[in-house]
Amino acid sequence: MALRDARVTLAHGGGGRAMRDLIEEVFTSVFAPPGMEDQARLSAAALAAPGARLAFTTDSYVVTPIEFPGGDIGKIAVCGTVNDLAVGGATPLWLSAAFIIEEGTEIALLRRIVATMAREAEAAGVRIVTGDTKVVGRGACDGVFVTTAGVGVIAPGCEMAAACVRPGDVAIVNGVLGDHGATILAARGDLALATELESDCAALGHLMADLRAAAPGTRAARDLTRGGLASALNEIAGAAGCGIVIEEAALPLRAEVVGMCEILGLDPLYLANEGRLVAFVPEAEAEAALAALRARPEGAGACIVGRAVAEHAGQVRMRTAFGGSRIVDMLVGEQLPRIC
């Protein structure tokens, strides 16, 4: 063990021996990327089928606190990028992971994050194949930021996109909404909320594969991250040029999350999730889709929340429990910073 430090110093970012030791002992010994080069070199055989396309996405993660009930920044970083690929119809294959680390960060914290990422990547069937570390001085970042990029393959003929949604399509979510946002809110501590909530953070690649197999006509899916269900639906309605109606009574929400939102004046429709998606499927495939989702733990709470309609194109409306109707707009302003 060349790495004797308990905390990260600026020398760990300097390009020399200390940086090499940190990278080898904390990162590459766990991720075990292929080869010794600074870039991953990957067989393109998976992409060689005529008409196969490459899917490529990235996200930075700045969540605070870095560790929270149900996950940590590493889990979000792997799951978030896997989910971005999966909801677009891609099979996630490879991830990169870049770390910006504040001087003074505990090495033990880095090891926990890396262990989470390796575990989540393995479960999701992806490999973390390349990465980077930068160290900045105290106060120049807040602990650890992680940026993952992901590469996947889209099979020939798979054409999922928000623009493909048609009136009559059914909107399905895979479980209760808002647990992640509510968990982060409670974990920050300044609200003195005692709660048993855990983040819903989960990789949805296998779930999406099962959904596409059971409901091959699936038009589009979105992971419900910042901005929650409301923002995702608005985005889809805009791209598809149709309206969307959701039923308040059908929304899967824990009483605890609803209660927390009431206290804080938040709307659970906008709460962030990290393991939830909305999928639009043709009505004829809705039952098959629900059955496929419910067969996996991360889809056990799947239910229909609404449908696409020909009216009020580009707009999302909710039929309230009292029989009224209200517009569900995109989030205006800020609900909760650094949720992911």
Next chain:
Amino acid sequence: MALRDARVTLAHGGGGRAMRDLIEEVFTSVFAPPGMEDQARLSAAALAAPGARLAFTTDSYVVTPIEFPGGDIGKIAVCGTVNDLAVGGATPLWLSAAFIIEEGTEIALLRRIVATMAREAEAAGVRIVTGDTKVVGRGACDGVFVTTAGVGVIAPGCEMAAACVRPGDVAIVNGVLGDHGATILAARGDLALATELESDCAALGHLMADLRAAAPGTRAARDLTRGGLASALNEIAGAAGCGIVIEEAALPLRAEVVGMCEILGLDPLYLANEGRLVAFVPEAEAEAALAALRARPEGAGACIVGRAVAEHAGQVRMRTAFGGSRIVDMLVGEQLPRIC
């Protein structure tokens, strides 16, 4: 123009309308990524040749100051990732770009960074196809951090790697060393150094393509970033299991950079570069390699600095101008933080 703010607020990271406006007006209107989905969907035709491999790399950039003579964080972010791909023998194709932005950052600064990135990407022949923005509160990061990931294609039969270097191979650099490191040092202002220096930051994809065409036996190349020439050579000597000897008299160094290093007690061999590489080529191809490099502006200063030897395996030595010899070790400790 929906974006009227002069500075970034937390609302610009919230997942709602303000975030959408920021992304559309500042980022995607310039980068023009393909399609409206959150992931890029790219034709895999370039990878379809039997035996072609995919190259995948990432780096975070945290350079301070964000803008400096000869470039800015955006230029480094594009060039650095292009160079990582290119020195490994890949043709760079696509980049992702993820931004972590401090609340209060001037929108005008973001626009300048994005414009730089678009310009550099076009010149390098790559496309920025996907991205992300996160906003953190004041003091939670230092201005703007950028993380790029890059995907390229490695042609069948191209097998460049540090481990391929053989005794007798010639070590060539493409120009004067250390300008980037010295420029950043001076730009920080606390040394009160007046200088005309500019960063050497440049994309080296076309240069590497020309080098490989002229010297198809090129064994390996490395871009000389953090840790400078000394660290890159140590890495190569270790991977190849041979020694490397460089000639002090042959090192291309500006008098200004040497003088600055003398004043500050720095060794220019460890100074960072962002547009410099070292390539190892068989001696028989050295002249052709030099000619190809010198034919492009970013290789105009190409010269031989040393060679691989059978002796002192894994070790780098320098023959000094006075006829002595000293070991050139990996950088120990920190030379200059946040150089890239």
